[in-house]
Structures are given as structure tokens and as C-alpha cells.
Amino acid sequence: MATSACSTANLQFAPFSSALDAGFWHKLSENKLDVYGLDDKPRKIHGFYFNGDAVGIPCRLNVDYTAFNEIPQIPPNYFLSHGILQNKNTIDAFKSCDKKELLNDIAHELWLDITSGKAIDDPTLLSKFLMLTYADLKKYHYYYWFTFPALCAPETFPLTKKPIRFSERFTEEQTNAFLAAYTQFQESTRGQRGVKTGYFILQETQTGLQVANLKDADRLLSDPQGKVLFCVCDPSTLAEHPGWPVRNLLTLIAYHWADKLPEVEIVSFRDRISQGSRDISHSLVFTVQLQSLSNLTECPKCVGWEKNAKGKLVPRMVDLSATMDPVKLSESSVDLNLKLMRWRLLPELDLEKITRTRCLLLGAGTLGCNVARSLLGWGVRKITFVDNSRISYSNPVRQSLFVFEDCLHGGKAKAEAAAESLRRIFPGVDAQGHSLTIPMPGHPLSESSIEQTRKDVAVLEELVDQHDVIFLLMDTRESRWLPTLLGAAKGKIVLNAALGFDTFLVVRHGVKMPGEPMDTGPPGEAKLSSNVHGSQLGCYFCNDVVAPGDSTRDRTLDQQCTVSRPGMSMITAALAVELLVSILQHPEEGGAPADTSARDEHITKDMMSILGLVPHQIRGFLSRYYNLLPASRAFEKCTACSSIVIEHYRKEGFGFLLSAFNQPSYLEDLTGLTQLHQETLDSEVWAISDDDESM
Amino acid sequence: MVDGTISASVFADELHAFVELSATLKDTWQLAMANDSKCGYISKRQLLKLDQHLADVSSGMVESSLEVDELTEQEVEDEESNTIQVKPQTRVISCEYHVVYSDSYSVPVLYFNMYHDSGKLLTLDEIWSLVPQIYQSRLSQERWTFLTQQEHPILGRPYFQLHPCHTASLMKHSVLSRATKPEISTDTAQGLAGVSATSHTPSMRRKGSYLVQWLSSVAPVVRLGMSLEYGLIGNN
């Protein structure tokens, strides 16, 4: 027997690397919130490792969502590792806690298990780990650092026989005998907990191979008939190096048996299933010289902190907000839901374009609430409300973003409350509310209110600039005038929805391209050439031959009264949003042409978006459950969108608006409508009542 | 059954049969019983080595669990000569596959997650990049099956799911065609992997063969290892 260690290589070990699953972090977060609170005392957890990985896979110590189970739940063929979780309450505590002391504590425990012989009875105690964590539950950032304690005693492990393969050391017959014995051994020793033993003894005799527990070592070592080999289930797949679990076993052997056993033969047992058959031939067998530790009384030095991916001894951090932050989860599942629609039905659907579209909703009443909900459904992320009223008791039953509590104490401001409600429904939305009065033409301003109106107009102009789409959802005709003008002047997509008792109107305003010559021609459907480009389409006011005046004055119903059939606003709001989506999916967007005849045979390909037609107007008649899709050209004398109005606004700005607000006939004179009146008798104008209660 | 669906109790029987078959083949499917679900589910773990080939398709996949810069290097003396310095080896992705019953579709559903060693899940795009090229092109054309991220019905955490809406028709075609056509079909509706097996009538089905057939057709899409012996043993 060789006793000299001269020129022999020392055995070196492959360290563990930690492998976590997302479930572990979920469970840790849950425990921190529900169980631990601020108590940061050490907690028992479990990990497990495997000795059957394919070549090239590092030694992994797995810690998953079962780690916190009282009874370890170890996957079949895996081996238990006893863990301590040290979860700190603050990042400072995580950083500043004494790492040496942490490692010392667990090293002492390990040393005690070894010297007391406890680890002989339960060899799983040789495999331990400590996990230092800090969970930032606001950001879903998890800081962690593992240590896999290994005692540095003996100081070196001189190899007297270098590692060879199991198949070189044993015959096939012996291999089969070993496997049979090993299988039976695992069956019989598997505790009530169902935990396998990763450390055992192989006794080689004339008659064959027997497998036994570590606690049989004394008896077997004194048996002259057989040779004792110590076996470790080895997670390493390296040809020269066994894994970490071998180290503490060698310390155990050196402490208890090295006096009798100056060198010991070790089997690094690797047990792999490959293509349905079991293979252990790549297990390693080697012999190391062991310096006896039986006189050692003090706990030896201990190592084990895990290095990071760059080989540095520092903690790691993982950002799990993408899969753990409920806000991000709701965002991604909303997106996925829409993508599902695209994948299944509409591969060309440009969802990102819809998501990017910034929508300004003027009016946060029944139409505003329902439009906002439909926009959320399509994945729109920026929604801004403008309204000047407060929520009253009659509102919540129809205005789907409000509840009873919103009406108390004088009622919350609608615009802000609607935005807040949207954020509660979907935290991923960027929703804002502005309480603002939109000035109306023909509603003269008192001297004292001019400054406030100037400010309000400035805010509205800025809001229009900041959004791509303006929804006109207010309850008076006149209040739609200014935003119609602003939308036309700034080339925005404007969608206008208005309700009567059982009729409704949804219009997309013509999108004026800057510098484009205005269309000339009479109002309405007079032109029979049926295809009208989107830039030539009319606005809400183009059909009018009277300027918007003070229509609220002669109202018989006040604003709280319900004059629309309750389902109307949902229908109308939904159509307005769907029309927007069709516009966005049309290659020309707002320029999408519409057909004045609305006859199928007139529909041409250029009129279609991938979602179908992009009508100019949808006029609905609920009494007959019937919709019409008329289209009309812009009117050169329109009081809201004609070139002359836009030019005056551009040149004179607020001064021009002030004239329109204060002088009842100003717009009619400017556009030439006054003159037209004298020439034309009242033509029959399809008028929609908008005496609804949408605000 | 004729329409390609199975009842929850048949599913439960299939699970048990399948797990037994898995044990015979030394595969590692495990049965898990859920507290509030009649039939439980089965699960399997698997490691995916990102070798050169895969590292290419997933080149954008850089694990974000890197060192924490603001945490200064800790005062830890841990160097010693008995530890080999492990060079950065092959990157490994952990995969976890679950077969759960869907009450609404009356078919089994495959839930799975793939994650880095930090526990960080791969994103949908990263998962797609791991789908073998042949299925990527086939799926983009046929669009009859797709990946979505859903809450696991039993564990309540996000998992990826192969959407079950075409499972029944896949299994219906398979069951019917197998009763009449013994040869391996090239029709993709027979199964993505083109896995087929010897002919027998549905009534003579062996327990577990529904799962075997379904799983072997979807497994390769998500790199779930499935020995061909399942088909051989399960159907004889």
C-alpha cells in the first residue's frame, strides 16, 4: 500500500452553483408578508441535488417552491440538502451582516454533526447550505447569496490513485451486483420522509458487492473479508473532479476512521438515465490519503460562499417584476389577450399602433365612461378626460366608471374620478382628468371670466396637441365647436358621438392635411360621386346652416334628465371606439375614403381596413334596430372646419375665439352663412337631438 | 372520446397509467395531487443545455441576475486550493412541464416554464426562439396552436401554456385516422412531430395512450424530451 504522498496530485472539488425557480421567490414573498413580518430569525428550508446530469451541466443545488415545506419534498432520484434561510428586512442589513459569522455558525453545526456522530446516523446532515436574502417587495428585486459550507480539514486531499471510471474499476458482473444491492439499499433505508441517502458504504468481498449504511462502517472496517469503499452520490459530471458533497464526507471519515484507514477508496457515484437505460459507468473511483482528525478539537476553517457569474465573491440580484409585479402581469396579459386575437384571426392587425394612440375624451359622462372602457379593451394606454361637472346620484347606474360613494359630499369631479377609476380597473393605464369648462360660441363671456377662459382654452389647446385622437362626448352641441375647430386646425382624428332618445350619431371628422386646399361644394350628400377621401369628409357642423348658438337656453329638460334609452350610450360609445380602430388600421388612417351611397357595389378595396369599412358616419335608429352609414363632404362655409375659420383661428388665436364666443352672428357672417340664409330656404336638415344627460 | 375530448375521470386514469409508463421507461414524470382538483396533474423537470446551436437562436437571452454593483465586494476570505475554479460552463435553462386537465376544453393542457438559475423566467419571445425552426415556420403558417402566458390553474403563478383550443380536433383526427390508416401520416394535423403508431381501434385503446399520443405530438415544440419508446410500449 502506498503511503507516500510525494508528487501526488491533490484532489480538487467542483463547487455547487445555486439553481432557483420562480416559485421559490413567490413563496418567500408570501411568507415574508404573511408569516415572517419583521422577524428575521433563521428559517429551515430544503434544497436538493442530482447525480444524473448530462456531461457539461454544472453541479446544481436546487431550491424551489417546495423549499419551505415542513416535510422535504424531494424529486425522485434527488438528494436532500439542509438549508438555512436568513432573510434580512433591509438592504443595509443584507449588506452589513457579518458573513464570516454566518458561515462560522453553520460550520459549527456541521462540525458538531460530524464529531458527535450524528452525521453517521443521518448522512444527509453532511450537505448543508445557507441562503442570505433580502426581498424588495415593492420592486420585486431579490438579493441573494448562497453558501455551501465545506470544512477545510484535512487541509489537502492527496490522491494516491487518480480518478478512474467505475467501469475500469469493476467488471460488468460487479456493476450489476452493485446496482441490485444499491437499489435494494435505497428501498430499505428510505426513511418515513422518503428521503434517499446520498452517502453509503460499498463492501467488496470475494463473493460480491454489498451496500451498507455509514453506521456499519466500524463493523465492516474490522471485517478482514472485505474492502470498504465510501460512496457519495456525486452531482459533478467532470472526469477529474468530484462535487462538493464528497468534501464533508472525507472530513467525516478523517475524523472517525482515518486512524484505521490511512487512505480510503471513494466512489463518486453518478447514476444517469440515457435513452431509457441506466448508466453508472462514468462514476469515478479514486483513492485519497487522509490525515486523521481524531485529535482535532476545534472547528476547522470553513469555505463555501458562492461566486457570481463573473467569478466574484459578491451577492446576486434578480429582478422578477416582469413575472411577479401584478401591475406588469395585468399589462402583459391584456396584451397577450389582444395578441391572441391577432394570432387567431387578424395576423395583420397592428396592435402596437392602437396601444400607442393617445386619446383625449371630452366629456366623462355615459359616453365618456363607456368609450374609455372600450379603449382599455383595445389596449389603449393613454386616456385623458375633460369634464367640468361633478358626479350626482343619478349618474353611477349609467356612467360605468362611477359608484355610489363617488356621489357623496357633493360628488367627486367627474374627470378626475373617471381617471382614477380607470387606474383601479387597470393600473397599467396612464389616465388623467382635467376639470375644465369648454367655452361655447354665442355664449358671451363676462369681463371677469375672460382670463379664466383664456387659461382654459390654453389648457385645451395643449391637451389637443398632446393627443392623437379627440373624442367629442359632451352633452351640448355648442361645446363641440371649439374642439372641432382645434382638431381640424391641428390635423387630429376627431370622433364625435351624440345621442338622441333612440337615435344616435357617430361621425369621424375629415382630417385636414395642413396646407391642403379646401374642398368646395355644397353641403350634404349633394355630390353623387360616391367616393370621398378622408381629408374631404365633413365635420359635425358641416351639415348645419346655422351656427351653433345658445341651444341650452330653450331646453325643456335639464341636464340631469334622462332622455336617451339607457343602452344607447353603450352602443354608441362602442361604435365610436370600433370606428377609431378601423381608422387606425386603415393604411391612410384619417384619410380613409368613405362612400356616400353606402351601397355594397360601391365599396372599393381602398375603402377597407383589415377590419372592414371605415364609414364616415354611423346613424342609428334603435326603434328599428337599424344603422345607416352615410358620408358627406366638408362644407366650405362650415362654422367649425372651413378654411376661413381655421385661418382666422391660426392668425388671431384667442382673439378670434373671443369674438366667436361673444358675438352671436360672428361665425355666420365670417363664413358667409348669413348670405346663404337669404338665398336658401330652410333645407331639411337631419338633426340629432343631443339633449342627453351624458354629462 | 370520439370527438377528441376526454372526461376528467378518464384523464385521471390516463395520468396514473402515464406515470407508471414513465417509471418503466425510467422517465421522471411525477403525479401531484391538487387539494381542490379531482384529478391532479403530472409534472416533469428537465434541463436544457444552451449549446452553441441553441445559444445562437437565443443570443439575446442574457440573464439579468448579474452582480449587484452597489453592493461592494464583501469581506469574505474564501479562497482555498481544494476548489477547482469552474469556468463559465454551458448555460443551462431549467424547464418544468405540467399536464393539467382543462374543464372548459375537456382535454389535457401543457403548462410549462423555463427559467434561469436565478429563478427568472424566460420571456415569451425567448421561449419562441427555443422552438425548433421547423415548428416555428409550421406554426406561423397554421396558427392552430400557440403559446400564451396564463396563470397556472393549480399553482396560481404565471406559466406558459400551449393553448388547448385545437387539442380535441388534433386528437379526434388522430384517433379516427389511426383506426383506418396504420401508416405514418405526413398530415401535420396528425401531430406536430409526425408521431404515429400502430393501428388499433379507439375502443381498444390502452390506458395512457391518449396522453402518450397527444404529448408526443406537442413535446418537440417546447423541447420536452419524450422517448420514442412511449409510443412503442404504450400502444402494444
Ligand SMILES: [Zn+2]
Ligand atoms: Zn365642418
